[in-house]
Structure formats: structure tokens, C-alpha cells
Amino acid sequence: MSDYSSPGAATPASRAAVLPAAVHLIAIGAFALGMASYVTAGLMPLIAGAFAVSMAMAAQLVTAFTLAYGLGSPLAVALLPGRAQRAGLLWALAVFVLANGASALAPDFGALLALRALAGIASGVYLALGIAAAAAVAAPEQRGKAIGMIMGGMASGTVLGVPLSLLLAERLGWAAALWLVAALGALALAGLLCRLPALPAAPATALRRRLALLADGQVLVILLVSLLAAIASLGMYTFVAPLLAWSTGGAALPVTPFLWAWGLGGIAGSMLVGYWADKVAAPTLTQTILLLLALALCALPLAAAWSAWLMLAPIVLWGAAGWALQVPQNQQLLAVRAAQGDGNLAIALNESALYLGSAIGAASGGLLLLLDWPMWLLAAGAAVVAAAALLLQLCHARSG
Template sequence: MDFRVFLLAISAITVGLVELVVGGILPVIADDLDVSIGTAGQLITVFALVYAIAGPVLLSLTAKVGRKKLYLIALAIFLVGNVFTYFSPTFTFMMVARIFTAASAALVIVLSLTITARIATPQKRAKALGYIYMGISSSLVLGVPIGIVLTNAFGWRSVFLGIAIMTVGSILLIAKFFEEIPPGHVQPLAEQLKALANKKIIFAHLATMFMLAGHYTVYAYFTPFLETTMQISPYWISIFYFLFGLAAVGGGVFGGSLATWIGSTKSILFILGAFAVSLFILPFSTFSIPVFIIVMMIWGALSWALAPPQQVYIIESDPVSSDIHQSFNNSALQIGIALGSGIGGVVYSQTNSVTIMPPVGGVIVLIAFICAAISLSIPISKKIRASVNQ
């Protein structure tokens, strides 16, 4: 394996940390910046929205720029965004900083994937891309407990200072070990959008979006949920997040194995149905810590289990445009995060209750189930079948 792939994976981990790390420290940030928890939750919403849009747009706009040069520019902007976050005197200032970090993070992740595909040998390409995806997923699910530990020890701003220091390391490594990489061919954004005419895939993207929306209606406010319903200390909250993260990483393996066993279509419906049930059960499991941990880890595993069968399903449904659709599916995931954290913020602000969030999230996941069922009911178009058989 080309060791440069591991350098790209390190960069993916670094930029991935910044997205959801605020979820575990929302009450601390809200208190320090003098805003409500619901308002502070919009830091996740705005980040996810900008991330979803910025990836494909910035990649198209920078199509003629050398990949190494563009990668270093994106990391530099990401570094500045985190430094600004560290010094943010107000919530508005921090929100602006989050916009810059989201846009640059989206570009870094897309470039990490495209550069990896180019530098890895064909025989090792899938495995190399797997390292990048593993870096992304691990940073998303394990960044929260790490952020809680750092916040308890040094304050919430130390989290972003740490990410900034890691970014400096990534910049130095990329600058030293990578030669300039030609831009290559990037499909125009208008051509990419044409692929969205496939209704079968559109509903698959909607299923991803609504599943993540239901998930983050709860997960974005999991800290106040634990504080209110379980009355546990920050130390135990960090342990809960860590256990959730381990379950989520294992969930990807479970989803892939399930898809191999019963097929992608059955796996999608099973995972979405079980995920909705786990959210409905969650508030009723808080009477016992052991019971809650079991339900929480099932919820955590299912939260990342959909990705493998969904990617297989997308490839099977439209092999010709699968790369484009996988990019859009990632955007749908980010829009789902934004939508869920936004809905959670509104629900929390209006009801001042965290126990109502899991059933609200469960209802949203049921919408995802319906979208998936509609997608599965639509046959693959004759045009796509013909292009595959050619």
C-alpha cells in the first residue's frame, strides 16, 4: 500500500473531527457564548449544509487547479477556520468560522478520495479507499468523546486548537511527500445534475437523507438527553459516547455482512425498520444503565449499518453513473445531518424536552423507510439496462 494513502487518511480524520465534535459539548459552548442549546445546535446544521453543497461545487470550480496545490490551499483555509473558532468572541463569529471550515473540509475529503483513487494501483484501489472511509467514519463517531474529554480538562476551545495543530501536521506531510498531481478530468456540475433524473436513485438518496435526519434529531442533542434523563457526570457521558462510537464503527461491518447474506434491498429495509424501533424504545430504556447501554449500542450500530448496502444498491441500480450518485449520496447524508440537528433544535426550543426527540426521530426514519420502499418498487430503466449490457 502506498504510504501516501495513510497520509490522506490522517488528513481525512483531521477534517472529519470538526463536524460533530460540538455535539458532545453543546451545553458548554451555549453557556460560554450565551445562547440556548437549540441555537448552539445550529453550528452542526450550518456546517452540514455548507459541506453538502460545497463538495461538488468547489470541485467543479477548481477543476483546472493542481490537486496538491488545491489540497494544501483547502487545508490552509481549514486551519484558519479553526483558529478563528478558537478565538471566537461571539456565536455569530463562530458560525462564520464554521462556514469556512465546512467548505474547506468538504473539498479536502473529496480530494482525499479522488487522489487516493489515482495514486493507488488498480488491485489495491478499493482497499485504499476503504482506509479513507474508515478515517472519515472513525473521526465522526469518535470525535465526540475525545472532544468531551478535552473540554473537561482544558475547556471547549482547546478542541479546535488541537484540530488546528493536527492540520499543521497534515500540511507539512502533504507538502513534503506529495508531488504535484495534474487536475485530471472533472465532470461539469451541470452534467452531474443530469444524473438526478433517475427517480429510483432519487428516492434512495431521500432514504439516506431522512434516516440521518431522524438520527441527528437525537444524536446532535445526546448530551442534554443523557444529562436530563440519566443524571450522569461528564466522565460517564464521554464513556457513553465512546461506546456509541465503537458500536457505530462496528455497524458498518454488520451492514456489509448483512448485505452479503440477504442482499442489499432486504438489508436496507431491515436496517431502517430496526433503526426506527430503536429510537422509539430509547427513552423507555433510561430506567437502567445496562439496559440503556444495550439499546444505545444497537442504535449506534444501526446508524452506520445502512451505508454499505446503500452503496451496493446504488451501484446495482445505475452502474454507469454510480460515482456521481455516491457523491450525491454523501451530500444527502450531510443534508440529513443538517435537517436533523435543525429539527432537534426547534423541538428542543419549543418543548424544552429531550425525551420527545427520540420518537420524533423515529417518525422521520419511518419516512426514510417509505422512501426506500418506493425506490425498491421502481424498476431499473431500460436505458440503464442497455448501457450496462453494452
């Protein structure tokens, strides 16, 4: 028997205070995923030149990745046997690594397009299974912290990893960025092969019964809240530069500090929310975060009317709330579907809702700008959508 009172030995309390190594390794994979999700947009000029295609054609690489991620990954998770949760996670990460490495070696643009779609499916499967695995291996009182660690890894990959990989691409060519993504994914894979324990097997059910979760009213409300929040938060992110131009009256002002503020807020929110997620009921935490998101979006045009630099404060809060929201949302999905054992599929659908919401928000905002709506009204509209998500969450909590 282990003697936890011996010098240097960890006590049960101290062990519970530290997340398992597997959670940190899954987060490293999520960091690579965050890079892969957004780096292609920055590589488009280099890729267009390398393959002699137009920028419009190069942009389809982003479309292929996001569509495969949002539409293909839930189906792949649904088809995964319940007893293969650990193997599914490892295989998804292995395919992600191979797809990014192969992308760097793609002989033509068509092959690159197909490989980005494959990377997108693998990314969605990995994140859904990774969040469920992190919650499974963590102590019950640390599940929120574990999910926050994974979301923080993805946020960090987006905010810190993408600029690093683009800098590498400028010096060594566009393929170097994808090699970096593949290398980080391979590092996580090697660690998980050694440190990821067996995961609880989900009940063996037919595909039709798994998809029946779409008839679960609780799941639908959670997904709709995520969709509305993504329309407001991720949709508005598309228009940071136009909002900045409106604030300055067209005067030149670098947009990078504002994007960094949003991203760093996202990292902080993802990491810090884990502490509260283990102490506050997930529905209550979701309500609080949605309120902060609505207030931040509402404050954007007010701050912009005074000074563009004053927008930094609400932008940080906006980024923090937008990224933090998915921790209690995923917690709720795992809790609601615990008995059925298909929480990972619910999480995959939640990720699809985020991508769909981002697309709807960007398209709606673009349409409003074409109709010559004032920029401040666009930000206010995003705040209204966030408030609608809050109202839906409140009504659902009362009815429950």
C-alpha cells in the same frame, strides 16, 4: 525489474491486501474533520464566556458550520476544475487547517462565526474529494474498504476525538481544542503532499451540465435513501436522552454510556462494512444495512420498556448501521457517475442530504414531543422512516 520473490519484498498479492498510505492519510484528515464537526457544540459554554455572548448566540457557530458544510461545499465541488482533483483535495485540507487555526485566534465573535463557516465549506469539499480519491488510489477490489476507512476516520474523530479535545479545552482553554484539530489536519496535509499520487482528471464540463446530475434518476433515489436514513438515524440520535428518561420513569441515569455505545458502534460499522462492500453488490448491502437499522430502531422502545440498560444492544447496532450505510451509498454514486466523472459532486450532495435529514429528523421529533406524543412512538416512527428507505431501495433495485 523488481524481484517480488526476494526476501522481504512485497508480492503483488500482499501489496493489494494493504491499502495505500494515501488512504490512511486521508482518513487522518477525516478524523480531524469529525472532531471539527462536533467539538464546537461542547465548546459553547467556554466560547460564550470568552466573547461575552449568550449561549443562543454561541450556538450559531454550529449553525454556521453545518449550513456552510451542507450548502456551500457542493457548490464549491461543482466549481472545481476537473483536472484539479488532487490540488482541490490538498487546498481544501489546507483551508480547513488555516480556518481552524485562525478560529483559535479569532479577535471577536463575528470573525469566529465567519471562520467556522469557512471551515465548514472546506470540510465538505475535503470529505467529498477524499472519498473519491481514496476509491481512485485503492485497488478495484478494495474500494469499499478504502471508503470504509475514510468514514471510520470521521466516526473515530467524532467519538474519540471530540471528548479528547474537550478535555484539553477544560485544561488549556477553548482555543486548544481547535489547535488540536488544526494540528491533526496539518499532519494529514504534510503526508498527502508527499504520498498522494496524481488523480484521474474529470471531464471538463460547464457548471450547468455538472448540476444536470440532479436529473439523474438513479442519483436522486440514492440521495433520497440517504435523506430518509438520516431522518431516522441522525434525527433519532437527538432524542437519546429523552428516550432514556422515559425508560427510567424520570430517574437519573447518565446518558454518556449510551452515546458512547452509539459512537463505538459507528466506528465498528464503518470499518467492518468495508470488507463486505468489496464482496457484496452495493445495492444489496444497502438493503441489508437498512433492514438492520429499521430493526435496531424498532427494538429501542421494546428494550427501554424492560430496562434502560437493555437499550445498549440496539443502540450499538443502530450506530453501526447508520454509519456503515454511507459506504455502499457512496460506492453506488461513484459507479453511477463514473462515465461523467462527477462522482465527487454526487458525494458532496450525499453529505448535504445527511445534514438535511438530520435537521428534518430533529425538527420533526421536537414537534412530535411538543404535541405530547409518547416517546416510544417517536422511536417507532424513526423505524418506519428507515423501513420506507428500505422499501424505496428495494423498488429501485427491482426497476433497475
